Amino acid sequence: MAIKGIKYQFTAIPWRYEGPNGWYFVSLPFDLAKEIREVVRSEEQGWGRLKATAKIGGSEWKTSIWFDTKMKTYLLPLKAEIRKKEGLNEDKKVEIILWI
Numbered sequence: 001m002a003i004k005g006i007k008y009q010f011t012a013i014p015w016r017y018e019g020p021n022g023w024y025f026v027s028l029p030f031d032l033a034k035e036i037r038e039v040v041r042s043e044e045q046g047w048g049r050l051k052a053t054a055k056i057g058g059s060e061w062k063t064s065i066w067f068d069t070k071m072k073t074y075l076l077p078l079k080a081e082i083r084k085k086e087g088l089n090e091d092k093k094v095e096i097i098l099w100i
Helices: 030-043 081-084
Strands: 007-012 026-027 049-056 059-068 071-077 094-099
Touching: 007 030, 030 049, 030 071, 049 071, 059 081
Parallel strands: none
Antiparallel strands: 007 094, 026 071, 049 059, 049 094, 059 071
16 A cells, blocks of 8 residues: 555554444544644644544554544544454554554
């Protein structure tokens, strides 16, 4: 997969949204979210969405991150396919590479 954009690397802990359908996310670190907003905010689409490519372990996929105004950071959704393939669990740190 050809990757273009600014590369960000961080560690985060997956968590489950308690609402309908219970999506899983990772929250980007606050300092990283602040940097991303300063650099590429002009590229945000509706609801603070930025297109991105994410990589965890051997899995790489096209996705988007969304800015959550209540949490004051971006959220990266984790598809069930990726969680299963990479053995991701809640409350266990994971290394993430993100290109925006």
